[in-house]
Amino acid sequence: MKWLLAMLLGLLLVVPAAADELRPFAIEFTERQPGNWTLDWKQPLASPDEDELIVPQLPANCTMLGRPVVRAAPMALIAHAEATCAGDVSGGTIGLPQLVGNSDALALVAPLGRPVQALRLTASEPQATIAAKPERWTVARDYFAIGTEHILMGWDHLLFVIALVLLVQGGWAVVKAATAFTVAHSLTLAAVILGYAGLPQRPVEALIAASIVFLAVELARGKGDSWTRRWPWIVAFGFGLLHGFGFAGALREIGLPEGEVPVALLTFNLGVEAGQLLVIAAVLALRAAVGRLVPKADAPALKAATYAIGIVAAYWLVDRVLA
Incomplete structure (x- = not known):
């Protein structure tokens, strides 16, 4: 009994x-002009006292310009940075090696003039490769997993x-x-x-x-x-x-x-x-x-x-x- x-x-x-609510680490990597990118991300915080900023890893041919601009939000940090990339980012990786446990992240990568692709990062697979052309199956798989986690978490x-x-x-x-x-x-x-x-x-x-x-x-x-x-x-x-x-x-x-x-x-x-x-x-x-x-x-x-x-x-x- x-x-x-x-x-x-x-x-x-x-x-x-x-x-x-389910609050994954959210990343947006957007090309505004050829070679010029913006990196915006929302980092959920486990407690109000936490203030250490986690910076996503960009493809090897990309360089962040200066320090990120950070502002506080309820139980989260919002950050923005500028970056330059030499050539195409296709085949490069975007990552977040600091993910642990059941944490995950969703990265939206938007090359200029091409479709936006969604890449899911997890503690077991903290890096994802940026494809030249996003596959519909990848979007379906990632959002199905996010939906399942949302109801369970x-x-x-x-x-x-x-x-x-x-x-x-x-x-x-x-x-x-x-x-x-x-x-x-x-x-x-x-x-x-x-x-x-x-x-x-x-x-x-x-x-x-x-x-x-x-x-x-x-x-x-x-x-x-x-x-x-x-x-x-x-x-x-x-x-x-x-x-x-x-x-x-x-x-x-x-x-x-x-x-x-x-x-x-x-x-x-x-x-x-x-x-x-x-x-x-x-x-x-x-x-x-x-x-x-x-x-x-x-x-x-x-x-x-x-x-x-x-x-x-x-x-x-x-x-x-x-x-």
């Missing part, structure tokens, strides 16, 4: 105090999905609710990225936290006949529209390669869905294991998870409203 309870609550116990979206599965419990109701959530946030995400809709990010993040608190309250009420339990797919759809604004905010920070926006948008969303399905499958499998092996532990574990979700989400809500 103890180890099953630990498995159910383990995920919640490691949730960070603040649920930041975006704790607020993750807790919403977990709470939704616990509320609906199983069967076709879970399928309907998950599908409604998927359709809704896909619509909002596309609308924002294509310029048809938009909301300020800070209120969106507060409302996302409020959506998790709402589900936690519904869970705490038990198995009564509530509107949410009767039509969970409607609730999932409504909150899915809201969460789509959160996904869009993260994707806008990362950036999209010109000429490949539809592919990047589609594969990012598919990555989000892949991560979401993994979470749903894990929660259902865990509940089934608890119900089969130690059925008496199911109710206490659900209650403990409910209060853990509610407490964490309430903290996020207060923190985001007062921030």
Whole structure:
């Protein structure tokens, strides 16, 4: 019983105090005039006290001019530099060897008169080669991975999905609710990225936290006949529209390669869905294991998870409203 309870609550116990959206290291390397480039990058910070600037590595035929200009942003450093490159950068590498653990970076390289290409850097592969012509498959692969990481590392979206599965419990109701959530946030995400809709990010993040608190309250009420339990797919759809604004905010920070926006948008969303399905499958499998092996532990574990979700989400809500 103890180890099953630990498995159910383990995920919640490691949730960070603040649920930041996926914030990869973002780099833009753009050729303004033949041979003259600008380098702009956003470096996420692990804590407010961190102030050491990490400078991306440029191709061997490129030289940075002077020192970068740096300004502070919330939990990030924004830097700008000028560079010159002797000849074509194709075949050269851009890198960030300081990446560690699960950190990653997305570099957008824009040679003059040629398509922008997106290059993903990770701790295991901190350098990427700039291609003469970007391949569509590379964009699809990188944005699929970014989407999957976003749902698995975006704790607020993750807790919403977990709470939704616990509320609906199983069967076709879970399928309907998950599908409604998927359709809704896909619509909002596309609308924002294509310029048809938009909301300020800070209120969106507060409302996302409020959506998790709402589900936690519904869970705490038990198995009564509530509107949410009767039509969970409607609730999932409504909150899915809201969460789509959160996904869009993260994707806008990362950036999209010109000429490949539809592919990047589609594969990012598919990555989000892949991560979401993994979470749903894990929660259902865990509940089934608890119900089969130690059925008496199911109710206490659900209650403990409910209060853990509610407490964490309430903290996020207060923190985001007062921030």
